[in-house]
Amino acid sequence: MQKITQNQLIEKAASLLSDGTVNAVLGWSRGEFGYDVTPKMFKTEEDLKENFVWNDFCGVNFSKYLVSKTDRFDGKILVFLKPCDTYSFNQLLTEHRFEREKVYAVGIPCEGMVDVIKLKAVTGEGISEIKEDGENLLVTTIYEDAPVKVAFKDVLLERCINCKSKKHVAYDELMGDEGEVIESKRFDEVAKIEAMTPDERFAFWQNELSRCIRCNACRDACPACTCEKCVFDNPQSGVENKAPANSFEEKMFHIIRAYHVAGRCTDCGECSRVCPQNIPLHLLNRKFIKDINEFYGEYQAGAEVGSRAPLVDYTTEDLEPGEVFDRRDIDA
Amino acid sequence: MSNREETLIPKVGVITDVRIDTPDIKTFRVVTPDGKKAFDHRPGQCAMLSVPGVGEAMFSITSSPTNEEYMEFSIKKCGCVTDWLHQAEVGQQITIRGPYGNPFPVDDVFAGKNLLFIAGGVGLAPLRSVINYCRHYRDRYGDIDIVYGSRSKDDLLDYNEIIEEWSTDAGVNVHLTIDNPQDGWDGHVGFVPSYVKELGFDTNKTAVLCGPPIMIKFTLEGLCELGFDKTQIYTTLELRMKCGVGKCGRCNVGAKYVCKDGPVFRCDELDELPDEY
Amino acid sequence: MLKCSLDKINSVFEEIAKTAKLYIPADDKDGSAVYKQWENGIEWSSSLNTVRSPKDFFLPQMENLMEFKTEGKNIEVIDNRCETEDFVIFGVRACDVKSFEVLDRVFLSEPVDSYYASRREKGVIVSTACSKPSETCFCKTFGISPEEPEGDVTTWKTEDEIFFKANTSKGEALLEKLSAYTEECDETVVTEQKEKISAIMAKLPLKDLKTDAFGGGKTEEFFNNPVWEELSGSCLGCGTCTFVCPTCQCYDIKDFNTGKGVIRFRCWDSCMYSEFTKMAHGNNRITQKERFRQRFMHKLVYYPENNDGMFSCVGCGRCLSKCPISMNIVKVMKKIGDVDA
Numbered sequence: 001m002q003k004i005t006q007n008q009l010i011e012k013a014a015s016l017l018s019d020g021t022v023n024a025v026l027g028w029s030r031g032e033f034g035y036d037v038t039p040k041m042f043k044t045e046e047d048l049k050e051n052f053v054w055n056d057f058c059g060v061n062f063s064k065y066l067v068s069k070t071d072r073f074d075g076k077i078l079v080f081l082k083p084c085d086t087y088s089f090n091q092l093l094t095e096h097r098f099e100r101e102k103v104y105a106v107g108i109p110c111e112g113m114v115d116v117i118k119l120k121a122v123t124g125e126g127i128s129e130i131k132e133d134g135e136n137l138l139v140t141t142i143y144e145d146a147p148v149k150v151a152f153k154d155v156l157l158e159r160c161i162n163c164k165s166k167k168h169v170a171y172d173e174l175m176g177d178e179g180e181v182i183e184s185k186r187f188d189e190v191a192k193i194e195a196m197t198p199d200e201r202f203a204f205w206q207n208e209l210s211r212c213i214r215c216n217a218c219r220d221a222c223p224a225c226t227c228e229k230c231v232f233d234n235p236q237s238g239v240e241n242k243a244p245a246n247s248f249e250e251k252m253f254h255i256i257r258a259y260h261v262a263g264r265c266t267d268c269g270e271c272s273r274v275c276p277q278n279i280p281l282h283l284l285n286r287k288f289i290k291d292i293n294e295f296y297g298e299y300q301a302g303a304e305v306g307s308r309a310p311l312v313d314y315t316t317e318d319l320e321p322g323e324v325f326d327r328r329d330i331d332a
Numbered sequence: 333m334s335n336r337e338e339t340l341i342p343k344v345g346v347i348t349d350v351r352i353d354t355p356d357i358k359t360f361r362v363v364t365p366d367g368k369k370a371f372d373h374r375p376g377q378c379a380m381l382s383v384p385g386v387g388e389a390m391f392s393i394t395s396s397p398t399n400e401e402y403m404e405f406s407i408k409k410c411g412c413v414t415d416w417l418h419q420a421e422v423g424q425q426i427t428i429r430g431p432y433g434n435p436f437p438v439d440d441v442f443a444g445k446n447l448l449f450i451a452g453g454v455g456l457a458p459l460r461s462v463i464n465y466c467r468h469y470r471d472r473y474g475d476i477d478i479v480y481g482s483r484s485k486d487d488l489l490d491y492n493e494i495i496e497e498w499s500t501d502a503g504v505n506v507h508l509t510i511d512n513p514q515d516g517w518d519g520h521v522g523f524v525p526s527y528v529k530e531l532g533f534d535t536n537k538t539a540v541l542c543g544p545p546i547m548i549k550f551t552l553e554g555l556c557e558l559g560f561d562k563t564q565i566y567t568t569l570e571l572r573m574k575c576g577v578g579k580c581g582r583c584n585v586g587a588k589y590v591c592k593d594g595p596v597f598r599c600d601e602l603d604e605l606p607d608e609y
Numbered sequence: 610m611l612k613c614s615l616d617k618i619n620s621v622f623e624e625i626a627k628t629a630k631l632y633i634p635a636d637d638k639d640g641s642a643v644y645k646q647w648e649n650g651i652e653w654s655s656s657l658n659t660v661r662s663p664k665d666f667f668l669p670q671m672e673n674l675m676e677f678k679t680e681g682k683n684i685e686v687i688d689n690r691c692e693t694e695d696f697v698i699f700g701v702r703a704c705d706v707k708s709f710e711v712l713d714r715v716f717l718s719e720p721v722d723s724y725y726a727s728r729r730e731k732g733v734i735v736s737t738a739c740s741k742p743s744e745t746c747f748c749k750t751f752g753i754s755p756e757e758p759e760g761d762v763t764t765w766k767t768e769d770e771i772f773f774k775a776n777t778s779k780g781e782a783l784l785e786k787l788s789a790y791t792e793e794c795d796e797t798v799v800t801e802q803k804e805k806i807s808a809i810m811a812k813l814p815l816k817d818l819k820t821d822a823f824g825g826g827k828t829e830e831f832f833n834n835p836v837w838e839e840l841s842g843s844c845l846g847c848g849t850c851t852f853v854c855p856t857c858q859c860y861d862i863k864d865f866n867t868g869k870g871v872i873r874f875r876c877w878d879s880c881m882y883s884e885f886t887k888m889a890h891g892n893n894r895i896t897q898k899e900r901f902r903q904r905f906m907h908k909l910v911y912y913p914e915n916n917d918g919m920f921s922c923v924g925c926g927r928c929l930s931k932c933p934i935s936m937n938i939v940k941v942m943k944k945i946g947d948v949d950a
């Protein structure tokens with residue numbers, strides 16, 4: 001359902017490669033079943049034509065890759081950024097995590113990406129091909145004679161249903177039309193959890209986080225998690241844990257991570273997208289965003305490079321700790 | 333309770349002596365609480381020592397199997413467990429399990445051969461076991477040459493034993509070297525690999541190497557230049573290990589597990605392993 | 610061959626649960642299947658398979674190995690191992706049943722891992738043939754039969770009936786207990802279902818994936834292939850593939866100070882993690898390329914070299930559906946082995 005086509009992107013990438021603007025293209029490469037695309041550095045036009053893909057499954061946020069790719073690659077990299085990816089891009093620049101000059105960013109519009117789990121809930125197993133047809137996906141499975149028609153909007157990723165912006169906040173070049181920041185309902189789920197009693201809320205997170213297998217996919221995909229050495233990987237830290245040794249450690253990892261990215265999380269939703277156990281991790285981060293908005297005024301991490309986030313800035317208007325404490329009754 | 337054998341469950345060991353060898357190496361004597369050796373081993377084998385709450389690590393057994401009273405471990409201070417051990421006093425209990433790994437082929441391949449031991453730094457620790465084994469059964473082996481080097485005189489491990497016992501044995505030649513000139517040292521100065529070439533050994537020997545990777549690399553090249561075949565040269569590897577029995581996966585290199593299939597390898601066997609050890 | 614009406618399946622579960630803990634795949638709140646201990650009200654999931662593999666039953670993600678009490682300079686080692694109680698895992702798919710053999714070759718080889726062995730001896734495996742395989746399935750590549758999975762008992766589920774066949778004495782003993790609910794039957798229905806499954810398998814997108822290019826003794830052929838660089842280029846270095854994998858078995862041993870003593874525990878570890886091989890004075894796998902390569906070389910070359918050609922992959926497809934960036938063993942096999950499929 002994307003407004004810009006794969007061929008347009010391939011042409012753009014090929015021309016920027018051939019005129020020497022860039023030396024490599026960070027893009028998505030074709031998989032086995034239509035939905036399993038993998039990030040890849042393309043270096044030739046032939047490779048682009050053969051393997052580059054742009055479809056409704058290109059969810060991966062490339063911004064974080066720029067940290068490692070610009071470090072290891074000697075040359076300029078073309079990166080395609082969806083609107084939400086541009087917020088992570090700016091946030092990483094704010095934190096000096098990669099060199100801007102080594103990147104040529106092309107903003108591309110995005111109509112939302114598909115959640116394969118939701119798709120499979122409709123089509124069942126056995127997907128062999130996926131085609132776009134207007135507002136629908138036509139999914140061929142080995143079990144049905146005719147392709148199954150699935151409405152695109154019914155199978156979007158949670159983060160896309162609650163898309164916060166179709167506007168690109170960073171790019172060297174924009175393809176397609178610029179979008180707008182969207183009044184999303186993204187805080188509704190957070191409000192629901194806030195409305196729970198403390199016991200209910202504890203039980204909610206206990207249940208969700210008990211499924212965690214400590215694979216670290218959320219951390220490793222998160223564009224705000226770019227520490228060179230994570231405290232949870234350091235045997236000397238005393239908190240290095242590869243498996244939740246008890247129910248406290250289960251929660252500790254996620255709570256510490258949520259605190260660590262508070263004020264820096266752009267709400268890109270990669271954590272929940274990559275979680276193999278379907279834990280709604282984005283809700284932890286979104287709670288922080290909601291609180292920051294309420295305590296310090298609207299703030300969107302990554303909206304501009306170099307902005308001072310409320311949590312690392314001091315003003316005389318800042319909320320007094322006591323006021324936060326008083327809110328506990330409202331929350332409870 | 334389970335009656336099954338379980339290698340991961342260690343025995344208690346007591347440190348009965350701590351010898352300061354060099355500024356960063358101490359040698360620990362370990363027995364069981366009733367004063368016996370924890371288990372029998374062969375030269376070149378290792379044991380897992382642990383300090384509960386700190387961690388467990390693999391160490392080569394420095395003492396010879398012919399020592400029937402106790403085991404010794406020469407340990408360089410370089411991580412959590414070793415830092416802790418370096419602060420331990422006599423009487424401190426630790427845990428011990430083993431023996432692990434394949435020993436040097438002292439009773440078959442080495443028998444009747446002239447032996448050349450080459451070590452650098454703490455790399456003497458695993459060789460001391462086999463050197464003393466061969467000295468104990470002196471008549472089973474030919475001439476023994478020992479080339480040992482370290483950063484300085486103070487960094488030479490087992491110095492007193494080398495001078496007072498090894499050097500005085502008949503048919504044992506000790507060649508010591510240090511990296512840089514030092515007051516009070518009138519021996520050879522220079523790195524081990526070049527000293528080995530200088531000494532120009534005859535190829536009628538079986539060689540055993542142990543030391544830092546860079547020393548092994550150049551010494552091996554040197555020996556090959558002297559005409560040695562890789563099938564005549566043995567070494568012992570060190571990688572991170574957790575279980576000691578080829579299951580936890582850490583020390584897996586190629587199809588081998590260093591803890592189980594090593595740590596002793598013949599150098600031509602190493603050539604078959606991928607280059608990541 | 611025995612059969613029983615599916616109406617009576619909960620009575621069958623109840624009967625099994627009288628003498629052993631029974632675990633079955635059941636739907637979780639989010640719709641994915643997990644193994645749950647059966648009790649009244651827990652329904653057998655119709656999902657193809659569980660997100661986590663059943664390796665947990667034999668090699669739990671975390672388990673206490675022993676305890677230590679320390680007092681002054683003294684240490685007491687407390688061996689508090691208990692023999693596992695009898696348990697039954699019901700509805701295990703062919704790929705996962707095979708994964709137990711892969712694990713057995715590691716944990717039951719000398720010296721036997723007593724923790725694993727105890728659970729393996731006490732566990733009874735009831736497998737179920739796959740009536741609706743996924744596009745991510747490629748068990749046939751490894752010679753596994755989804756038509757007739759191994760296990761102590763094999764079952765086949767149709768619209769309204771379930772068929773049982775015992776393969777071992779453990780399995781016979783289990784079916785003995787269920788005799789009140791089952792009746793003898795011929796193999797007609799099962800044979801039909803097997804043919805149906807074979808027909809589906811022949812349509813799967815990965816049906817032509819072959820292992821011919823791989824196996825023991827191929828280290829030199831693949832190790833320095835420049836393609837590892839590209840394949841590992843976007844690997845995040847997370848442990849998802851290793852943790853959902855039924856055959857990945859690397860573990861760590863760690864100590865946990867409880868304040869009253871020290872618990873030494875074992876937990877799953879991943880060769881994908883940066884500190885997996887890190888020692889005090891170095892690391893022999895510095896970049897993700899080396900760590901990524903290790904995982905696949907181990908499954909496709911090293912393990913077969915040590916295990917009579919058996920691969921350390923059973924084609925369950927979990928890594929295909931769960932890798933955050935959709936890199937997986939199939940893509941590796943195709944690229945590195947230049948295998949057409």
